[in-house]
Amino acid sequence: MTPSRDLLGRPLRDLRVSVTDHCNFRCTYCMPKEVFGPGFRFLPRSEILTFEEIALVVGAASTLGVTKIRLTGGEPLLRRGLPTLVGMLGEVAGVTDIAMTTNGALLSRWAGPLAEAGLGRVTVSLDSVDPTVFQLMNGVSLPIEPVLAGIEAAAQAGLGPIKLNAVVRKGVNDQGVVELAAFAREHGHTLRLIEYMDVGESHGWRTEEVVPSSELLEVINSHWPLEPVAAAHAADVAQRYRYRDGAGEIGVISSVTAPFCGACSRLRLTADGRLHTCLFASQGHDIRAQLRAGADQATLTAELKTLWERRTDRYSELRSSQTLRPVGSKPEMSYLGG
Numbered sequence: 001m002t003p004s005r006d007l008l009g010r011p012l013r014d015l016r017v018s019v020t021d022h023c024n025f026r027c028t029y030c031m032p033k034e035v036f037g038p039g040f041r042f043l044p045r046s047e048i049l050t051f052e053e054i055a056l057v058v059g060a061a062s063t064l065g066v067t068k069i070r071l072t073g074g075e076p077l078l079r080r081g082l083p084t085l086v087g088m089l090g091e092v093a094g095v096t097d098i099a100m101t102t103n104g105a106l107l108s109r110w111a112g113p114l115a116e117a118g119l120g121r122v123t124v125s126l127d128s129v130d131p132t133v134f135q136l137m138n139g140v141s142l143p144i145e146p147v148l149a150g151i152e153a154a155a156q157a158g159l160g161p162i163k164l165n166a167v168v169r170k171g172v173n174d175q176g177v178v179e180l181a182a183f184a185r186e187h188g189h190t191l192r193l194i195e196y197m198d199v200g201e202s203h204g205w206r207t208e209e210v211v212p213s214s215e216l217l218e219v220i221n222s223h224w225p226l227e228p229v230a231a232a233h234a235a236d237v238a239q240r241y242r243y244r245d246g247a248g249e250i251g252v253i254s255s256v257t258a259p260f261c262g263a264c265s266r267l268r269l270t271a272d273g274r275l276h277t278c279l280f281a282s283q284g285h286d287i288r289a290q291l292r293a294g295a296d297q298a299t300l301t302a303e304l305k306t307l308w309e310r311r312t313d314r315y316s317e318l319r320s321s322q323t324l325r326p327v328g329s330k331p332e333m334s335y336l337g338g
Helices: 049-061 080-090 108-119 131-139 144-157 174-187 211-221 288-292 297-309 315-322
Strands: 015-017 066-074 095-100 121-125 164-166 191-196 226-229 239-243 249-253 266-269 274-276
Touching: 015 049, 049 080, 049 174, 049 266, 049 288, 049 297, 066 080, 080 108, 121 144, 164 174, 164 239, 174 191, 174 211, 191 211, 211 226, 211 249, 249 315, 288 297
Parallel strands: 015 066, 015 266, 066 095, 095 121, 121 164, 164 191, 191 249
Antiparallel strands: 226 239, 239 249, 266 274
């Protein structure tokens, strides 16, 4: 199947599926507890897509070129019965890669069942290996030990190669990147350092808190010399580097200082059934209404094809002229699923 292409010639290859907007963390850069407190209204269960509805959308997307599915949230492991969904998606023709991004707190329990169901890989958010900094950043004072246990369980279950994502925020965890890299090197995981992004509006993002990935690479290179690695796919968001001593790889995601919109191949499905063609899109396209009106896969395929082939999004490349949009115009990271 030749993938659909948008107006900038970018093929549709990846679909990120948010299965819930709930999370058991309150990370300062994503769901700060000051905003997402006890009174915050999360999506009611009736508004969240069923597994059958998700599978229908994935089936439609696969006919347009999607081969890779990434399950996200919120925290996806809070969605009951997730291995069942993984099994359903594994039966969709054309889907060859099912991955998941998680905070890892519940992973030690679910790594085995998810691997058995057909999950291929996991990415775990790990912003620091310093216990104090880790508790500060997760916003709920959760100790680091359950997450480390989850990473180990995922490795034992064969959910690798495991990637560790760290959002770097100046003055918060930027002084700990060497320790993070050392941990990843020791355990054979790939660390990805992510520039603090202006997704959503609840975290008070400021450019002054962004640590350029070039600076992070300089720090790592001063300890363990690096050399660049060619991207495996044109749409890969991380710039890859290998350690010259053979101890694996590290990646950086430079979404602020070196945008990569030009090769973006990702479509996002929110938990309540809205399709977003860009992480920074102000509005999504409602697909749930059609699903619940009885739309078949052919109808959904036509809808997705039209949506993608009209796409022109490249927010990061236009950031300088777009950051002053009205308050309330940017959906939160926890809703979009990253």
